[in-house]
Amino acid sequence: MTAISSTSATAGPAQAGWRRRYWQPVRRQPTAIAGLVIVGLFAFMALFAPWLSTHDPVVQNFADALQGPSLSHFLGTDSFGQDLFSRVLHGTRLALGIGVASVALGMAGGMLIGLVAGLAGGKVEWALMRVVDALLAFPEIILAIAFVAVFGMGVDKVIYALAVSFIGPFARIVRSDVLQVKALPFIEAAQLMGVPRVQIILRHLLPNVAPSLLVQAGIRISTAILLESGLSFFSIGVVPPTPDLGLMIAEGRAFITMAPWISGFPGGALAILLVGLTLLGDGLSNAFNPRSQGR
Amino acid sequence: MNKLYQLNDVEKSYTVGTRPGKGFFSGRTPLLLKALDGIRLDVEDGDSLAIVGESGSGKSTLVRLMLGLEAPSDGRLFYQRQELGSMSAADRQLFTREVAFIYQDARGSMNPRLRVRDVLAEPMLLHKLCSEAQVDSKVAELLNRVGLAPEMADRYPAELSGGQVRRVAVARALAVQPRVIFADESVAGLDVSVQAQLLNLLRDLCRDMGLTLVFITHDLGVASYLCTRIAVMYLGRVVEEGPSAEILAHPHHPYTRSLLRAFPSFDRPLTASLSGEIPSPINLPACCRFASRCPDARDACRLTDPTLVQVTARSSVACLFPLNVPEETPAAVS
Amino acid sequence: MQAAGRALTDGRASAPAATPGISPDVNSTTPDLLQIRDLTLRRGRAAVLDKVSLSLKAGRTLGLLGESGAGKSTLAMAIIGLLTAPQVDVQGSLKFADTELVGLPEKHFQKLRGSRIGLIFQDATASLDPCFTIGQQICEPLRRHLRLSRKQAIERAVELLDSVGIPDARARLAAFPHQLSGGMQQRVMISIALACDPELLIADEPTSALDVTIQAQIMELILRRVRSLGSSAIFVLHDLALASQVCDDIAVMYGGQIVETGPADAVLRRPLHPYTVGLRSCVVELDSERLVPLPGTMPGADQMPDGCRFASRCAWRQPRCETARPPLEARDGRLLACWRIDEILAGSAA
Numbered sequence A: 001m002t003a004i005s006s007t008s009a010t011a012g013p014a015q016a017g018w019r020r021r022y023w024q025p026v027r028r029q030p031t032a033i034a035g036l037v038i039v040g041l042f043a044f045m046a047l048f049a050p051w052l053s054t055h056d057p058v059v060q061n062f063a064d065a066l067q068g069p070s071l072s073h074f075l076g077t078d079s080f081g082q083d084l085f086s087r088v089l090h091g092t093r094l095a096l097g098i099g100v101a102s103v104a105l106g107m108a109g110g111m112l113i114g115l116v117a118g119l120a121g122g123k124v125e126w127a128l129m130r131v132v133d134a135l136l137a138f139p140e141i142i143l144a145i146a147f148v149a150v151f152g153m154g155v156d157k158v159i160y161a162l163a164v165s166f167i168g169p170f171a172r173i174v175r176s177d178v179l180q181v182k183a184l185p186f187i188e189a190a191q192l193m194g195v196p197r198v199q200i201i202l203r204h205l206l207p208n209v210a211p212s213l214l215v216q217a218g219i220r221i222s223t224a225i226l227l228e229s230g231l232s233f234f235s236i237g238v239v240p241p242t243p244d245l246g247l248m249i250a251e252g253r254a255f256i257t258m259a260p261w262i263s264g265f266p267g268g269a270l271a272i273l274l275v276g277l278t279l280l281g282d283g284l285s286n287a288f289n290p291r292s293q294g295r
Numbered sequence B: 001m002n003k004l005y006q007l008n009d010v011e012k013s014y015t016v017g018t019r020p021g022k023g024f025f026s027g028r029t030p031l032l033l034k035a036l037d038g039i040r041l042d043v044e045d046g047d048s049l050a051i052v053g054e055s056g057s058g059k060s061t062l063v064r065l066m067l068g069l070e071a072p073s074d075g076r077l078f079y080q081r082q083e084l085g086s087m088s089a090a091d092r093q094l095f096t097r098e099v100a101f102i103y104q105d106a107r108g109s110m111n112p113r114l115r116v117r118d119v120l121a122e123p124m125l126l127h128k129l130c131s132e133a134q135v136d137s138k139v140a141e142l143l144n145r146v147g148l149a150p151e152m153a154d155r156y157p158a159e160l161s162g163g164q165v166r167r168v169a170v171a172r173a174l175a176v177q178p179r180v181i182f183a184d185e186s187v188a189g190l191d192v193s194v195q196a197q198l199l200n201l202l203r204d205l206c207r208d209m210g211l212t213l214v215f216i217t218h219d220l221g222v223a224s225y226l227c228t229r230i231a232v233m234y235l236g237r238v239v240e241e242g243p244s245a246e247i248l249a250h251p252h253h254p255y256t257r258s259l260l261r262a263f264p265s266f267d268r269p270l271t272a273s274l275s276g277e278i279p280s281p282i283n284l285p286a287c288c289r290f291a292s293r294c295p296d297a298r299d300a301c302r303l304t305d306p307t308l309v310q311v312t313a314r315s316s317v318a319c320l321f322p323l324n325v326p327e328e329t330p331a332a333v334s
Numbered sequence C: 001m002q003a004a005g006r007a008l009t010d011g012r013a014s015a016p017a018a019t020p021g022i023s024p025d026v027n028s029t030t031p032d033l034l035q036i037r038d039l040t041l042r043r044g045r046a047a048v049l050d051k052v053s054l055s056l057k058a059g060r061t062l063g064l065l066g067e068s069g070a071g072k073s074t075l076a077m078a079i080i081g082l083l084t085a086p087q088v089d090v091q092g093s094l095k096f097a098d099t100e101l102v103g104l105p106e107k108h109f110q111k112l113r114g115s116r117i118g119l120i121f122q123d124a125t126a127s128l129d130p131c132f133t134i135g136q137q138i139c140e141p142l143r144r145h146l147r148l149s150r151k152q153a154i155e156r157a158v159e160l161l162d163s164v165g166i167p168d169a170r171a172r173l174a175a176f177p178h179q180l181s182g183g184m185q186q187r188v189m190i191s192i193a194l195a196c197d198p199e200l201l202i203a204d205e206p207t208s209a210l211d212v213t214i215q216a217q218i219m220e221l222i223l224r225r226v227r228s229l230g231s232s233a234i235f236v237l238h239d240l241a242l243a244s245q246v247c248d249d250i251a252v253m254y255g256g257q258i259v260e261t262g263p264a265d266a267v268l269r270r271p272l273h274p275y276t277v278g279l280r281s282c283v284v285e286l287d288s289e290r291l292v293p294l295p296g297t298m299p300g301a302d303q304m305p306d307g308c309r310f311a312s313r314c315a316w317r318q319p320r321c322e323t324a325r326p327p328l329e330a331r332d333g334r335l336l337a338c339w340r341i342d343e344i345l346a347g348s349a350a
Helices: A014-028 A031-048 A083-122 A123-138 A140-153 A155-182 A186-194 A197-233 A245-251 A261-287 B057-066 B089-098 B116-126 B131-143 B150-154 B162-175 B194-207 B220-226 B244-249 B254-262 C074-079 C108-110 C134-144 C149-164 C182-193 C212-229 C241-246 C264-267 C275-282 C318-323 C341-349
Strands: B003-020 B026-044 B048-050 B075-079 B099-102 B180-184 B212-217 B229-233 B237-243 C032-045 C046-057 C063-067 C089-096 C118-119 C200-204 C230-237 C249-254 C259-261 C329-331 C334-336
Touching: A014 A031, A014 A261, A031 A083, A031 A261, A083 A123, A083 A155, A083 A261, A123 A155, A140 A186, A140 A197, A140 B194, A155 A197, A155 C259, A186 A197, A186 B099, A186 B116, A197 A245, A245 A261, B003 B057, B003 B244, B003 C275, B026 B057, B026 B212, B026 B237, B048 B220, B057 B075, B057 B180, B057 B212, B089 B099, B099 B162, B116 B131, B116 B162, B131 B150, B131 B162, B162 B180, B162 B194, B194 B212, B194 B220, B194 C275, B212 B220, B220 B229, B220 B244, B229 B244, B229 B254, B237 B244, B254 C212, B254 C241, C032 C074, C032 C230, C046 C074, C046 C212, C046 C230, C046 C249, C046 C259, C063 C074, C063 C241, C074 C089, C074 C200, C074 C230, C118 C182, C134 C149, C134 C182, C149 C182, C149 C318, C182 C212, C200 C212, C212 C241, C230 C241, C241 C264, C249 C264, C249 C275, C259 C264, C259 C275, C329 C341
Parallel strands: B048 B212, B048 B229, B099 B180, B180 B212, C063 C230, C063 C249, C118 C200, C200 C230
Antiparallel strands: B003 B026, B003 B075, B229 B237, C032 C046, C032 C089, C249 C259, C259 C334, C329 C334
């Protein structure tokens, strides 16, 4: 066995430790920083949309319809005379809202199934994993469309539809993480010390399963937003006149040659947001990947 | 003296796959790995016992059984006159407090997301040995006892060096004020200086606190430095057991003698006294398991499997022709 | 199979009375096989090896001792050219039989490795390719360096496996590494390392991962083969007692520097440098009464102080030790790097 060297102990209070553990690995990844900036900007816009908007996003004014970008309408107006700037802001708000909500819900459901499967083992695990396999057999968008077809359209239905399609991947990730962590020595050490089962799960198992899960969740938010926009584009997502980026792109289709900004600005915003989310997700997963962390 | 542990003919077997049976229709017979065979061992209160063996000796399996992680396949294992498998929940909880284990992989035995303070506080709070308010002072006291600075309480296990993390493992074992501490190769793989510090720490702690220590190692030097009694294991059997001084000076079993000879020393030339590989513990022959490598093997050794018998006042050996045994003097009437 | 308890010191090169392999004795006529002068290896800002000077004569074995982080493995890697720019910056001179190795192009190193310099690493499991059979791995250097035909290589491989004590050698050629035990794998490593009769063998902790009875067998095997070939060997070890039985000469390293070198008997029975003294008193022997550990820990490579690197842990330290690095000087048949060595010598003679 190689002799383990005594590394020089790094002095530092608890706060420095936090920074060193979380901020520095992120700082070293340029993709994470770029993603953080973009997403941060969009999150800010989304959060303060009601105050940043210049007009009410759903008020129609046919007199001002199909106008290009100007001082009164920063991004122009669409065919209903609605201000695109305000609609894009609110659309971002909706997109991020739906994305986060559906991923959170899917994560909760998947975590429950994965946890039970990983801990129970045996027939229970087998049965649950077959259910998950069934869910995973469908492409996410087909599953979402099926759900919307059965339960109807609207923001809340879209959230549930997307959540269902995320349960599968999360369940699988959680189960494999649980299996891995379960076999680590400190779980057995806790059992030996007499720590009750519930406390082992909550204190020792979950916190070690959570990090990779959170990174996965971050990555899936971009998938959720894309799916949601897709559904809305095909008119089976949110109901007009809800300001939704996908819906706006669809609405602008007829006017592509005359007024390209009606599809262009929402489309561009969506693209940049997705790129930002992807960069952030990649960067975070690289930053916290134990192998790429140069110790 | 109070007997803490009593092992009566404990055995542990595992089924590791199958092999074709004899004859066309016999199906497959299971391959049996007998990790432990006929273990007879006592551990008394205040003892320090070293379990010495190489790979395949079964020493780690033996400790897992004594910790209650697995049940013996045969034989009976008593802790304070109770069998581990049939303890009540309350007794079991008490057992987890009285018996502490220091893992070989000290860093892996701690939750990487907990700070040292939380790692040490967990067992204390669990067994209600102190209140929430007293945690900080108790943690500082423990760290001090193992020679670590109090600032270490804020670190994470991943930030500590190899020697430091093993000290924290020792501190955690002490936190519950146990009666028995088991340690699995706790000093292997360390630099000599760090190893020396840790050995001195363990030795002093056990002496000062009157703890019972069961230490697993492959190193006879470490075994004799830390413990007053040594049990040598080979392929699942205790082949020799007795006081350290006696075993080192006059080994009774040929395997112990080979181990001693193979131990590098400054004064004595290194002797490769044992040839061949350690045989596989799967499907052991029904004779002395050391016969295939023993330099003194005779015909009788290839027929009978010796059991552990007492040969001197304080030591036992499992050998048909033990070494260094004083001639039996007729009971002379003074 | 009864192995006679053969002592490893049988056949040890009888040390000429006053000329140990690493002495500065200029009258010695045997040329140095390996000569290292002021070798400095930097990784970034840190000097992982700092002005290391050593020499090794043909037919002698040298042990590199020290704690982890001292640079022993780094030195071994540097000698065989596994550490080169751009990861590290190498200065100084490293001569192997009149060939300067510092700055040698990789192409030339490949001709040396496996043929004139053999390597044994600690973890045989990691060093053997799991996808190829033993036979393929032994034959590779034979065919590459010695240009043997396939048939000839196979015959030689069987011979080699036999010589390292692997039973059923011909059948074993078709086995994969995972089918062998740890001790067997290490024997295969040894036979690969010695396949082309190298002049220099470098072994980095060759037996640390093995059981102690197997360790004795393997060490005895390595020494026997090295002596019969008349090769030199460098052993990187952390076990001082093992080093005392296996090496002719010892070089003790600390913080990337050599602090003491000399004949193994002398250095380990009568250590002079405070670090060697401290190491010696930490070693667990069968009759140790009380171990005396060294205080503190070795600083990391990027936190090395000016002056003597051991000063912070040394009982003999003086202000001078903290500002200026002591040079290696010859004393009493050895080389020592300590400002207070004369006082220490006077004290031990008293």
